[in-house]
Structures are given as structure tokens and as C-alpha cells.
Amino acid sequence: MPVVLVALLGASPPPSRGAAQNALNASRAPAGAVVAVPAPGLGDERRFMHGIGYATADGDRNWVFFSSSGLPPRGANKDGSWPHDVYVGEWSPASPHVSHPHIFISRPEAQEPVSVAQSTSGNIFVSFEDGWNTPNTVSQRYGVYRADLRPIKPYPNDVESGGHSGHVAAVGDRFVVFYSEDWVDGGGVDNLGTGKGVYTKVYGDRGQLLSHEDVAPHVREWWPMIAGSPTRALLVWQKYIPGETIAELKCAVLDPVSGKIVRPESGVDDAKVEYYTYAAAWVPAVGRFVIEATLATGRTKVWLVDEDGRATAQLDCLPASVREAGIGVNGNVAYVPTRDGRLMALALTENTIELRGTQRAPFAWGNTGAVGMPRGPDSIHFVSLSPTGLREADFNVGNEVAPSASDRCASDATQ
Template sequence: MRPIQIPSPVGRAMRMPLSVIGIAMLLLPMSAAVRAQAPQAVPIVAAASTPAAAPASTSAPTRGSHPASTAFVAPVGAVMAVPAPGVRDERSFMHGIGQADGGDGKTWVFFSSSGVPPHGAGRNGSWPHDVYVGQWEPGTAHLSNVRIFIKRPEAQEPASVAQNTKGTIFITFEDGWNAPRNVSQRYGVYRQNLKPIRPYPRDVESGGHSGHVAAVGDQFVVFYSADWVQGGGVDNLGTGGGVYANVYDGNGRFLRHVNVAAHVREWWPVVAGSPTQALFVWQKYIPGSTIASLQYALFDPRTGKLTRTQESVDPYRVQYYVYASAYVPAVDRFVVLATLDTGRAVAFLVDGQGRRTAELDCLPALVRESNIAVEGNAVFVPTQDGRMMTLGLEGDHIVLRGTQRAPFAWGNTGVTGIVSGDMVHFVSLSPDGLREADFSTQKQIAASPGDRCVVRASK
């Protein structure tokens, strides 16, 4: 999800602040521009609506908005983000996070931020994000040695990170610096010790935006959007104009380009990688609606073959931008989670032929732009009601193992979980800076009746 842009004589663009809409399924920003207000416990949140769609016109790449909201009842004691007066766009503070193995038990965490602590947009409305890196190791409560890794005028965000089987790190993000078409999807490639191999700035595509990267074996796949169509979508801010993929070798050299859904109103690409394939997940505009249609496809980067089964076309109606995917080696499946238009989430598994082999619905809604942490056949996901949810997976079965209460309100602009032994260390971006907490992989609270769902095998 991205902020709308308007041409500006200062820097790359003025980013238009987004209106504050309902927080029911969003967990919207919890602080004002000065970031002074702490999270509050809120047992019940009312619904709010978003403007209806309007006729669209093609223009330069712009940004989206928050997904539509639906009323729901939060668990007692839930820690939820409550917007304060003057809060506009949480992404203007921090946006985009990823991790990579640093060796010797340490983990690199990369994120895009408007400073540490973040200070938000500049006086002219432009975003000043740089890419930061910090280090985490087991037994520590917080990242250490946090510092700027990539710095240029105008924003480099949201950062997305992948690491191949040789330990090489690929970082990609939308970049406003020196971009002839307002923005460019750019990248850099580095060794495990962060020494450059093919350093930033390298272009994925001029005018590209919203990119996400995954490793497939030794190769890297960048899944990104391009162009923008004004009107429709959330807050009538428009939609992307297609999704595409580039394949790179282990040193960041371009290998091939694939049109996944070209020159259509489909955008916000998410990619996960297995040893041989990538799973693409994205959203499709529904005219006159404030929700989207989920899409997915399998991709073989060695051949360029794209596999779309009939069941992968329009399988769910989802809240804009609220979905995530990951590969789970223990069951040789991709897992996808998405918050539906009902306000509840669905989880499903996809095999190597693109078939859905299991599904579990009626789950607590997941947090926007949160990654899925994987350990064995379990996955760990932040939920919008202030918890961390654990799902157990088999090839044809998904079960909700339970939840744990988070000690803070999750941010909506990037959350990543680092699995280490019997715990998961989560790092969440927020308007106040990094929030971090440890969760047990074994000590979940059993699901309540309101959390329980029925497993349904795919037909």
C-alpha cells in the first residue's frame, strides 16, 4: 500500500496524506504527528466506510490507501492502535521490513524509516525514508547497532529482503531519488557480511513500484507493479496498472521478464519462494467496490512458466492489502493468509501444481503488511486484535493451535518474526519506532469459541 503522489517542485513528489478511516479491521496509526500517545486497550471498535469508486484515468504511478473496514468484537484486554487527532498515514514514519541470516546465529533486520526514531513526512510533504539495518541475536530484547544502510534524498521504501541458498542478500524497494518517471523499483545485492556484490542503485523498472522479492534456490524473483489508474479503490485514490516479475541470478544479474497481469487494474504484489518455484499473490480491482479480489499463480523462474489453475482466479473477496504468503518446507506447501471482506481471515495451502489442498476460515484477521514466521510445520502471524496466532499445517489440513497476547499494538507498515529455538522474536514498525517482543512457539492459549473454525478440504 502506497501514498498517493502529486507532482511537486521540491523533490520527487508531494505525498498526499490519507484520510483517517475506520480502524475496525485496520489497527490504524496510534499516534499523532508528534507520536506522543500510547496504545490503549479497546474491547469493541465500530465500523467505518470508505468512499465509493469513481471513474478512473491512467496517470503516473501513485499510491493506495488503507483497506475497507468491518465491525468486529476484540478480545477483552486486546492492545489495539487507536488513531489520535491529526494522524494521517502511518507509512510516512516507517514502511517495509525484512530479515536475512547474518551468520553465527545472528540475524540482519532491514527496514525503511524516516529516521530513528521516525519523524514522518517533511514540511513539504515528501517522505525522507532511508533503508536501515540492525542486528538481532538470541537472548537480546532489541536490535543492536541500528544504522543507515542505503541513504539518498527522497524515500527508499518499502524495503523487501530475500536471501538465497548461498547466503546472498537481495534488497528491493520503490525509490524516489533521481527517478525519471516519479518512482523506480530499485535493488542492491550484498554478501552475507553486507559487502557489496551488485550494490544499489540498480533498476528493476523505471516507473515500477510496490515490489516484493523472494529467493528461489540460488535465483531471485522480484514481483512488482507498474503504472497507476486514478479513481476507484480505497478512498477513491486509484489502483495499480498491472503486475510483472523479473528474475535475477545469484549475483543480481537480470535473466528474464514475465508479464503476470499486464496493463490491468491489478496490484500490490506479494511473492514467496520454494527451492524451485515462486508463488505470486496479488489483488484485483472490483469496479464500484471497496474490497478486492485475491489472485495467485505459481511461477518457475528457470523456464518462465506461469501456472494459473481455475481455482486461483477470483477465489476470495479480500480487504485491500491485507494478505501474506510463505513457503513451509516441512509440508512442501505455500501458505497464504488473507483478511476477507467479512472481517475474518482465511488460510489455505497451495501445492507444487497450484492446487489448494487445505483451507481454514473464520480466523482472526491478520495485520496488514505482516510477514509469516515459519518453524517446522507451524506458522506464526500477528492478528489485528492484538495477538499472535499459531497455525499447525499438514499437507491437507490446517489447525488453529492457539494465540498469545501481544504487549503492544502491532503496526500496519511492516512486521517480521525471527524464529530461534522455542521462541519467535517479532519486530514491528510503528510511528513511534521499532516495537519488539518474544513469543513462545509452544505456549499458546487455546482458541476460544469465537476463534475456532472448520477445516475444509479443497475440492
């Protein structure tokens, strides 16, 4: 990915063009030394790579799934269509980078953005929007595989013909797919339009459909994100506001066994946010969901939410986060990529959120997906998608710097 580097003390290493490039250590770019931002004129980065997730293979080895238009990604075809396939590679804490990336699912048209989840038995659910062989332009599809990737109910299976933008989470031995359906032209980012409702489908451990719920049907609400706890699925999505260039954040909790959907007074609902710039994750160490969203103010807000959907803590006025970047979780710490080229570490308890520190990333975060995988108690490995391939770095707690006053808006409060 071309980057603009504003160098104060030095320059960062040039980006590799291969998907399996060596990982960069974040300590090479100390805070204040380099600011990396995407170069202008790239257009829609999704045409190169879009969607990334991971699941456990065995021991400490992980499968990393991502959608890409080749390796290195070549972008759209001459006719403007996207040729993305689903790739899978391997990563373990002993590895500096994702190794052996290869095509896992390939058909004409695009299979993106990929989303993956893993049940308590180890089975892996792989889902994505698919442009191949569908009467409705796209379909949300899926396949189910064992932890060694042997098929149980292999692709292609329809979640919903005409469905799109789906993401999946595991809730115990069930999978929940949260997806949008249909499209309304106009409005949204670059006036491209919006989805027309969000829905869930619950599947058993081997991919059998168990139930279907309408969450917000036939309305201009879309980009559904999901996180799974042992008993609940947290649903987060955006609502179109006519005439505005921002969206309204929506939130609900689903019990996949009973099908009950609860929309509690979480403090999350109705926040005004930048399009597509929010994420959610489950933090087992504190028994809470964590949600982050960049508000219309350009600052990020973070909530902790329990399994009943009640907000137990919140922290606002944080640095702006990165569109479509996932939240990395390691113990009681949540890691969020920031738009100014850093990674912020949030220390969590059941009822508190603290901005513990930040550290500089040695590359520009891509806007089409990033995932963090624990590398030990004090380290996390992030993989970011970009127009030139995978970008990777290890982030160690020893390299964190204390947050500045501006990271918490303190300088604004004194003016």
C-alpha cells in the same frame, strides 16, 4: 505509536520511542488482560516506517532491514514528501531486541518499502521503491550483497523505471522480483488509486537479469506479494473491483527457470479480500506455501498450496489479520498477527491446517510491516514497525491459550 488501551486487569508497559528498545515478553499481557489498538487520527502510518525483512548474516545472527523516516521516525517532510532511508540492524536468538540499527542506503526522497531475499549461496537481494533521481516519479530498484553485506552489485540498479510496490523472494540460486508498474488515480484505499499491472523479473545470484514476464499487464491489479520455494515462486496480488471497497485476490505460480506461469484452480483466485491484508510464505517443514488473507467478511482464510499451485488444505473464519504483516514460520507452525492484538499459531501438515492457539501481543501491531524470526523450536521473535519505532516481543508456545469458540465463528454457527 500512540495506543488506546482497554484494560481489564492491568496495563501494558508504555511503548519505547527508540528503534532499539528492549523486547517485550508476550507473557506480560495474558489473554484477556489488555487489548491494544492503534489510536485514531494517525493517518497514513507508512509515512513513518514502511517495509521490513530479514536475512541470515552468519551462524544464528540475522540482519533486519527496514525503511524508516529517521530513528525515531519523524514522518513526512513539511512539503509532504517522505524521507525514508533503508536501515539495517542485527538480531540473534540471544538478543532481546534488534541492535545497532543504522542507515544502509540513503538518498533524497524515499526508499521504501524495503523487501529482502537470500539465495542458497547466502547472497542478499535488497529491493524497494525509490523516489530519487527517476524520470517516472518512482523506480523499483535493487542491490545485491554478500551475507556480510559487502557489495556484489550495489544499489542503485533499476528493476523498472516507473515500477513500484515490489517484493522479492529467492528460488534456489535465483531471485524473483514481483512488482507493479504505473498508477491509475481514483479507487482503492481512500480513493488514492491503484497500480496498473503486475510483472516479474528474474535475476541470477549476483544480480544479473535473466528474464521478464508479464503476469497481469496494463490492468488495475497491484500490491504484489511473493514467496519462494526451492523451485517455484508463488505470486499473490489484488485486483480492483470498480465501485467496491474490497479487492479480488489473484494467485499464480512461476517457474523462474522456464518462465512458465501457471494459474491453477487453487481456491485462492477470486476471493474477495480487504485491501493490502494478505501475505504468503514458504514452509519448508511441510513443503507447502501458506497464504493468509482477510476476506470481505472481516474474517481471515488460510490456504496451503503446493509447488504446482494446488490447494491442499484451507481453514476459514479465523480472526482478522493485520495489514502488511508478514507470516512468521518456525518448523511446521505459521504465525499470523491479528487485528485484535494477538498472534495466532497455525499448526500445519501437508494437507491440514489447525488453529493451535493464540497469545496476546504487548503492543499494538503496526500496519506497515511485521516480521517473525525463529528463536528456538518453541519460540518466535516478532518485530513490528510503528510510528514511534520498532516494537518487539518474544512469543513462546507455553504462553499460548486455546482458541475460543469466537476465534472459529462457532458462536455464530449456533445462533
